[in-house]
Amino acid sequence: MLKLGLALCLSTLTVIAPARASEPVTIHLAGDSTMAEKLPEKRPETGWGEFLAAQFKxxxxxxxxxxxxxxSTRTFIEEGRWQELLDATRPGDVVLIQFGHNDQSVEKKDRYTPPADYARNLSRFVTDVRERQATPVLLTPVARRRFDEAGHVLDSHGEYPDLVRALAAREHVALIDMERRSAAVLQEAGAEPSKRLFLWVGVGESANYPKGVEDNTHFSPAGAERMAEEFAFALRQSGLPLAQLLN
Known part of the structure; x- marks a missing residue:
């Protein structure tokens, strides 16, 4: 595992310990396709959230x-998905919040969320979770597979990850910096080997993608599992009570 510095507000972090020690802790995931469970017709595309439970005892x-x-944060609210998550949240639960890929897609008007609105939406999420006596955890968006000619991973989210980091520092929210961790994984793997972590499928290899696909945003099962492992490694360093339940 890569031992990277994590932007965690540990000195002033306010967290809520699990209130139901004898019962499993519920971890709610609010996010986009990089985290989501996939429909059969999308396989082998895999969200890293699908491997999250396996990181715990x-x-x-x-x-x-x-x-x-x-x-995006905007459409997650507009479609009622955030309210549904809140309605299911109980004291002692944990809510992981990871958006950014779709918020920053300015060319996609159906999901684009301007930076100021993105920051306000995330702040609302944090407040709402805390009002339910649950623990919010902010995550920066995972890196896309983009390299320059020299083989260095390129930024692909602009100012959006820094807005997450700033909110975490300002509101004393736990932050798992998945952008930096995932970028380091890609850098370590290299441009060509890192394809195995993403949805790269050859012609005729998958009934869902008969013409093949070269997708540098969505994960393969191997990539999703690696990202879940990176999350777990970061969580172990976070000081959150939830870390005590890791394998």
Missing amino acids: PGTVLVDNRAKNGR
């Missing part, structure tokens, strides 16, 4: 994966 957590392909 058996029987200690329940994962409520409400992440959805194509959603």
Whole structure:
């Protein structure tokens, strides 16, 4: 695992310990396609949230994966998905919040969310979760597979990850910096080997993609599992009570 510095507000972090120590802790996931559970017709595309439960001791957590392909903070609210998540949240639960891929897609008007609105939406999410005596955890968006000619991973989210980091620092919210962790994974793998972590499928290899696909945003099963492992490694360093339940 890569031991990277994590932007965690540990000195002033306010967290809520699980209130039901004898029961599994419910972890709710609010996010986009990189985290979401996939429909059969999308396989082998895989969201890293699908491997989250496997990072914990058996029987200690329940994962409520409400992440959805194509959603931004704006559309997650507009479609009622955020309210549905809140309605299912109980004291002692944990809510992982990871958006950015679709928020920053300015060319896609159905999902684009301007930076200021993105920051306000995330702040609302944090407030709403805390009002339910649950623990919000902010995550920066995972890196896309983009390299320059020299083989260095390129930024693909602009100012959006820094807005997450700033909110976490300002509101004393736990932050798992998945952008930096995932970018480091890609850099370590290299431009060509990192294809195996993403949805790269050859012609005739998958009935879902008969013409093949070269997707540098969505994960293969191997990539999704690696991202879940990176999350778990970061969580172990976070000081959150939830880390005590990891394998």
